[in-house]
Amino acid sequence: MPPPGAVAPVRHPEAPAPGELLGAHYDQCFGCGESQPYGLHLAARAGEDVSVTAEFTVQPAHQGAPGLAHGGVLVAALDETLGSLSWILRVIAVTGRLESDFVRPVPVGATLHLSARCTAVDGRKIYGSAVGRIGGPDGPVAVRADALFVEVKIDHFTSNGRPDEIQAAMSDPDQVKVARAFEVNP
Numbered sequence: 461m462p463p464p465g466a467v468a469p470v471r472h473p474e475a476p477a478p479g480e481l482l483g484a485h486y487d488q489c490f491g492c493g494e495s496q497p498y499g500l501h502l503a504a505r506a507g508e509d510v511s512v513t514a515e516f517t518v519q520p521a522h523q524g525a526p527g528l529a530h531g532g533v534l535v536a537a538l539d540e541t542l543g544s545l546s547w548i549l550r551v552i553a554v555t556g557r558l559e560s561d562f563v564r565p566v567p568v569g570a571t572l573h574l575s576a577r578c579t580a581v582d583g584r585k586i587y588g589s590a591v592g593r594i595g596g597p598d599g600p601v602a603v604r605a606d607a608l609f610v611e612v613k614i615d616h617f618t619s620n621g622r623p624d625e626i627q628a629a630m631s632d633p634d635q636v637k638v639a640r641a642f643e644v645n646p
């Protein structure tokens with residue numbers, strides 16, 4: 461729950477337009493990267509205000525029980541969708557806390573229709589909620605989460621990540637473009 465002093469989130473003036481595909485923030489990301497063979501390949505789009513929608517189809521590599529998605533994978537999908545709110549706020553943030561509810565089992569082959577919205581901001585603390593529905597964007601809720609993200613600077617990654625991957629990311633022009641987009645803040 462956001463503290464009493466928290467304020468309403470503000471959509472960045474240069475945020476992608478509602479409906480626009482956000483693309484991957486890192487091609488090796490388990491959530492959204494195109495180069496992760498067993499990743500979620502989650503595709504997120506900007507929504508109205510400070511919200512996003514996303515889809516992810518459960519693959520056989522994502523099972524926990526026979527024919528059913530692993531709960532941790534579903535949480536990863538919620539985490540990634542909430543993380544995509546960064547594109548709308550134009551702030552780099554990492555998950556500090558994520559509390560999840562598993563409401564319905566999600567079979568392999570099902571598409572999880574996710575939506576996330578930022579509910580409040582308190583200094584570096586960013587609060588958000590997400591749901592994942594099955595059977596269509598208006599289908600029943602299968603999973604949901606409330607999260608606290610914490611704003612960080614780019615050095616959170618450069619000083620904590622493994623040097624090989626950091627170096628590779630820094631020499632990839634697409635990655636540098638993503639990093640720059642987040643460094644330019646009013």
Ligand SMILES: CCCCCCCC/C=C\CCCCCCCC(=O)SCCNC(=O)CCNC(=O)[C@H](O)C(C)(C)COP(=O)(O)OP(=O)(O)OC[C@H]1O[C@@H](n2cnc3c(N)ncnc32)[C@H](O)[C@@H]1OP(=O)(O)O
Pocket residue numbers: 485491539540542543544546547552553554555556557583584585608610612617618626629630635638639642
């Ligand atoms: C060359 C590279 C380029 C890269 C470009 C990237 C572009 C990115 C674009 C788009 C990304 C979108 C996609 C992301 C999707 C996936 C998201 C993830 O899964 S992220 C991974 C998992 N999360 C972590 O690994 C965090 C590990 N934790 C930490 O590093 C620290 O604990 C951190 C940063 C969260 C906070 O540490 P502190 O030292 O900076 O700050 P303190 O003072 O501890 O916390 C700040 C405030 O937050 C509260 N807080 C922190 N953690 C809390 C918690 N667990 N519960 C409640 N409150 C908490 C504290 O109480 C404090 O509040 P008070 O200011 O005192 O009111």
